[in-house]
Amino acid sequence: MTDLILTPNINRADDFYAELLAAHENLSKEESDALNARLVLILANHIGGRAVLSQAIKAAQDAG
Secondary structure (H helix, E strand, O other), rough: OOOOOOOOOOOHHHHHHHHHHHHHOOOOOHHHHHHHHHHHHHHHEEEEOOHHHHHHHHHHHHEE
């Protein structure tokens, strides 16, 4: 089983964050929420491993 990576691991993280913010520009709250939901599902599909996805859900719950 692969463990979820919780330490910084994004190449050029500032660029990614800027790109993510730009994708949300001029969207309504509902459109922004829908974009986030699509992104989560696309990335979850890319990860694929159910154990890692379960770890991610738990980490997100614990962070809230």
